[in-house]
Every structure is written in C-alpha cells, then in structure tokens.
Amino acid sequence: GAVVSQHPSWVICKSGTSVKIECRSLDFQATTMFWYRQFPKQSLMLMATSNEGSKATYEQGVEKDKFLINHASLTLSTLTVTSAHPEDSSFYICSASRGTSGNNEQFFGPGTRLTVL
C-alpha cells in the first residue's frame, strides 16, 4: 500500500510553454501533498505544501505564479510550470501524506524529469 504515481515520468518542452505534472496517491487518501525540486547531484528542496481544497503554501523563494499547484481531490495534486525556461529544467518529485494522527509519513512518487529547450 501507499503508492504514489507521477505523470509524465519525463517531458521535454520549448521555452515559454507551460507543463503540467500530475501526482496521484493510488491506494490511499492524501490530505497533504508536497512538491520538491531536485537539481542534478543535489538534494531535494521543498517547493510547496498543498492541502486538499485549500491554497498551497510556498517556500521562500518559490514563485507561486510560476509554479501553480492545485490539490482538487484527496488523491490528485497537479503542478503546472508556467512559461517554462531552461533554468526550470529539473527533477520534480511529489510526496503524499495520509496526515492521520501520529502518522504523517510521506510517500514519494517516482519523479518527473523536465527538460526545457
């Protein structure tokens, strides 16, 4: 149990276009989902935290108008990179938490590699 999927697994787009990445919890309801970005040979950096039905909380330095997050249901969160530029190329990873009392373990998706040409 506790499987998280991401789609697509990789995407290549032209500079200036928008890209949507989906994160789904397949066998549990996720009250909270997290979006991370990982540059080559670096660690994971939290971008934002989203709770179902409410606005996402963005980390300092992350542009909320550029990285649009929607958490419309308990099993789906989407990250849209708007007007993508080559510097947005990165590995984007989501995680999901059941958020139950005493158990807020995060289950990670397999990641989405974004390349902006």
Next chain:
Amino acid sequence: TQLLEQSPQFLSIQEGENLTVYCNSSSVFSSLQWYRQEPGEGPVLLVTVVTGGEVKKLKRLTFQFGDARKDSSLHITAAQPGDTGLYLCAGQQFYNTDKLIFGTGTRLQVFP
C-alpha cells in the same frame, strides 16, 4: 540555509568495506529519517528514528539518532554494489511535523 549537513558528500569504496555517513544540524528535530535514492527515481524510506540516542538496525545498516536529537549517523557494514545510491537524511521539526527538511546528501559508489 541548509539546516542538515551531511558528510561526506561523496564516498567511493570497494565492496566489503565499512562506512559511516553523518547528518548534522544545529537545530533539534522531533524525528529523523534516512532515505536512499537511485538515479531517476524518488527517495525510498529506510528508517525513522524518533528517540534521542535511539539505535536501529536494518540488516547491514545501523542508524543512530544523537542524544540531543540534532544529529544522526548511518553505518553500513560490508558494503555491496547494491548499496550504491544517494543517501539522504531528513528531519521533522517539532513546530511543523508535516514538513521534511532534507540534508545535503551523500553519494555512495561501491565498486565490486
């Protein structure tokens, strides 16, 4: 500012050797987790430690949480090529246990 510093950054060893990875912070954490990540994949949870001084063993891996809950270590005995990967510690702080703060990472390469 990175709250969790890992050392070493890179480690390249021969199969059968032992190694220790350190995760240090000036902050106190309610719990600390260790993950392993392979290229092109998401991180996979290895262990969670929650009590200061706690030691947990997972086959050839031994994890320790510092008494003051500010640091942790991962010791691997008789490393194997299958241990190759990026090892990440991640902490949860008392005032926001939902959020994970990841360490800087240690890239381990074990040669046969």
